[in-house]
Amino acid sequence: MTDYQTIADGDVVERTGAIKLHGPEGFAGMRAAGRLAAEILDALVPHVVPGVETAELDRIVYDMTIAGGAVPATMNYRGYTHSCCISVNHVVCHGIPSSRTLKEGDIVNIDVTPLLGGWHGDTSRMYLVGDVPIKARRLVDVTYECLMRGIEQAKPGNRLGDISHAIQSFAEKHRYGVVRDFCGHGLGRLFHDAPEVVHVGRPGTGPELRPGMFFTIEPMINIGRPDVKMLDDGWTAVTRDRSLSAQFEHSIGITETGCEIFTLSPKGLHAPPYSG
Numbered sequence: 001m002t003d004y005q006t007i008a009d010g011d012v013v014e015r016t017g018a019i020k021l022h023g024p025e026g027f028a029g030m031r032a033a034g035r036l037a038a039e040i041l042d043a044l045v046p047h048v049v050p051g052v053e054t055a056e057l058d059r060i061v062y063d064m065t066i067a068g069g070a071v072p073a074t075m076n077y078r079g080y081t082h083s084c085c086i087s088v089n090h091v092v093c094h095g096i097p098s099s100r101t102l103k104e105g106d107i108v109n110i111d112v113t114p115l116l117g118g119w120h121g122d123t124s125r126m127y128l129v130g131d132v133p134i135k136a137r138r139l140v141d142v143t144y145e146c147l148m149r150g151i152e153q154a155k156p157g158n159r160l161g162d163i164s165h166a167i168q169s170f171a172e173k174h175r176y177g178v179v180r181d182f183c184g185h186g187l188g189r190l191f192h193d194a195p196e197v198v199h200v201g202r203p204g205t206g207p208e209l210r211p212g213m214f215f216t217i218e219p220m221i222n223i224g225r226p227d228v229k230m231l232d233d234g235w236t237a238v239t240r241d242r243s244l245s246a247q248f249e250h251s252i253g254i255t256e257t258g259c260e261i262f263t264l265s266p267k268g269l270h271a272p273p274y275s276g
Contacts, residue, residue, distance in 0.1 A: 002019060002195075002207040002208070003016075003017065003018040003019065004018060004019050004020075004021055004210060005018040005019070005020050005021065006020075006021045006023075006212070007020050007021060007022050007023070007026065007188075007212075008023070009023070009025045013188070013189040013190060014190075015190055015192075015193055015194075016194075017194055018194060019186060019194050019195050019207060019210075019213060020186065020188060020193065020194075020212075020213070020214070021210055021211070021212030021213060022188060022212045022213075022214060022253070023212065026119075026188055026212070026214065026253070027253055027260065029116075029117055029118065029119035029188075030119050030121065030188065030214060030251065030253060030262045031260075031262055032116055032117060032119065032121075033070070033114055033115070033116040033117070033119040033120060033121030033262070034121040034123065034251050034261075034262025034263040034264075035121070035262070035263075035266065036065070036068045036070055036114045036116055036121055037112050037113065037114050037121035037122065037123045037251075037263050038121075038123060038263045038264060038265050038266060039064070039068070039266060040061055040064045040065065040068075040112050040114065041110060041112060041123060041124075041125045041265065041269070042265055042266065042267045042269050043060070043064055044057060044060060044061070044110060044127070045127070045269060045274045047060060048102065048108060048110070048127040048129060049102070049129065049130070050101075050102055050103055050104045050129055050130050051101055051102065051103075052101060052102050053098070053099050053100065053101050054086040054088070054095075054097040054098055054099075054100050054101075054102065055097045055098055055099055057084070057086060057097065057110065058082050058083050058084055058086065058097035059083075061083045061084040061110075061112055062075075062083040065083060065112070065114045068114060068116065069116060069117075070114035070115055070116035070117075070121075071114070071115050072084065072112070072113065072114065072115070073113040073114065073115040073120055073122075073191050074113055077191065080235065082096060082097045083097075083112070084097065084110055084111055084112045084113075085097075085109075085110070085111040085124075085235075086108060086109070086110050086111075087108070087109040087111070087236075087245070087247070088100070088102065088106055088107070088108050088109075089106055089107060089108075089244055089245075090238050090239045090242045090243060090244055090245060091109075091236060091237070091238050091245065092179055092181075092182070092220050092222070092228050092237040092238060092239060092245045092247070093109070093111070093182055093220060093237050093247060094111075094235045094236055094237055095109075095235075095236055096233060096235055096236060102129045103129065103130075104129060104130035104131060105129065105130060105131060105132050105133060105136070106129040106130075106132070107126060107127070107128060107129070107132060107136050107139070107140055107244060107246060108126065108127045108129060109124050109125070109126050109127075109246065109247045109248075110124060110125060110127065111123070111124035111247075111249065112124070113191065115191075118189050119188060119189060120187045120188065120189075120190070120191050120251075121251060121262060121263060122187055122191075122216050122249065122251045122263070123216075123249050123250055123251060123263035124218065124247055124248060124249040125248060125249075125265075125269075125271075126140045126143065126144070126246050126247070126248060126271070126272055127272060127274070128140065128272045128273055135223070135244075136244055137272075138174075139176065139221065139223050139244055139245075139246050140246045140271070140272060141271070142170070142171065142174050142176060142221065142246075143171075143219060143220075143221040143246040143247060143248055144248050144270070144271040145170060146166075146167045146170050146171050146199075146219045146221060146248075147167070147217060147218075147219055147248040147249070147250065149166040149167060149170050150163040150164075150166050150167045150199070150217045150219065151163075151217060151250065151252060151259060151261065152166065153165075153166045154209060154217070154252055154254060154258070154259040155209065155254070155257070155258045155259060156209055156210060156211055156254055156255075156256065156257075156258075157208070157209065158208075158209050159203075159204055159205055159206045159207060159208055159209065160195060160197060160198075160201070160205075160206035160207050160209065161201040161202050161203055161204060161205030161206040162203045162204065163197065163201075163217060164197075164198050164199055164200055164201030164202075164206070165200075165201055165202055165203045167199045167200070167217075167219045168199060168200040168201065171219070171221050176221050176222060176223060177221070177222040177223075177224055177225045177226030177227075177243075178199050178200050178219065178220075178221060178222075178226055179199070179219075179220035179221070179222060179226050179228060179245070180198070180199075180200060180226055181228050181237065182218075182220060182228075182237065183196050183197050183198045183199065183218075184196070184197030184198075184199070184215055184216040184217045184218045184249070185197060185215060185216055186213070186214060186215045187214055187215065187216060187251060188214045195207050195213075195215060197215050197216065197217055197218075199217075199218075199219040199220070209254050210254060211254050211255055211256050212253070212254065213253065213254040214251065214252070214253045214254075215251075215252065216249055216250065216251050216252070217249065217250055217252065218247060218248070218249030218250075219247065219248070220245060220246070220247045221245065221246055221247070222239050222241075222243050222244070222245045223243040223244045223245075224239060224241040224242075224243030224244075225239070225240065225241050225243070227239070227240040227241070228240060248271070249263075250262070250263045250264075251263045
C-alpha cells in the first residue's frame with residue numbers, strides 16, 4: 001500500500017518513503033526553480049557547437065545558476081564535483097564534464113538542477129551538434145515524444161504505470177530500447193524522493209497520482225538494446241552495445257485537473273533543432 005504525506009508550509013521534509021503532497025507554496029517554489037533551470041538550458045543553445053569543451057558548458061551552467069540566486073544541486077552531491085551532467089552519444093546519463101570537445105554530428109544531453117529557495121528544478125534536454133545524421137535525429141525526436149506522451153498520462157486518478165506504458169509502447173513501436181536501470185523520481189525540497197518513476201510498465205498499475213505530487217519524468221531511450229554499464233568513474237552510464245542514447249526530462253506537479261510542467265522553455269526551445 002502506498003503512503004502519502006501532506007506537506008504544510010514550514011514542515012521539515014525528510015525522506016520517509018511516503019509520497020509527498022504539496023500545496024501552493026510548493027507549486028510557487030517549483031515554478032521558480034523550474035523556470036531558472038529551463039532558462040539555463042535555453043542559454044546554452046548557442047554554445048553547444050563543434051569544438052566546445054564540455055567543461056566550458058559546465059562553467060556556463062555554474063555562472064547562470066549562481067547569477068539566478070541558486071546553487072547547483074549536483075555539486076558535491078555524493079562526491080560529484082560539477083554543476084551539471086553532460087552525456088554525449090552513447091552515454092546514457094551522468095556524463096562528467098571534462099576537456100572533451102564536441103564534434104560535428106554529436107548528440108548531447110545536458111541535465112541541470114538549480115536549487116533555488118530550497119526547491120529543486122530538475123530538467124534535461126538534447127542538443128544537436130552541427131549536422132547530425134538522420135538516424136540520430138530520429139532517436140532524439142522519438143525520445144522527446146516519449147516524454148510528452150508520458151506527461152499526457154500525468155493526471156489525478158491515473159497511476160504511474162500509465163505514464164510508464166505510454167513511454168514504453170511508443171519507444172518499442174520504433175524498435176528502440178527503454179533503459180530500465182535509471183528512472184524518474186519525486187523531488188521538491190529533496191533532490192531525490194519517492195516515488196520512483198520507471199519508464200516501462202503496465203497501465204493501471206503503481207501508485208495513484210494525486211494533486212500535489214511532484215516528480216520527474218526522464219525517459220532514456222537507446223537505438224539498440226536497453227542494457228547499460230557503468231564506467232570506472234562510478235558515475236557515467238553508457239549503452240552496453242555502444243548504440244546511441246537520448247533523454248529528455250521535465251519536473252512536473254499533479255494538479256486537480258492534470259499536471260503543470262515546471263521546466264518548460266520560456267523561449268519555446270522544447271526540442272531540437274533550436275533557433276534561439
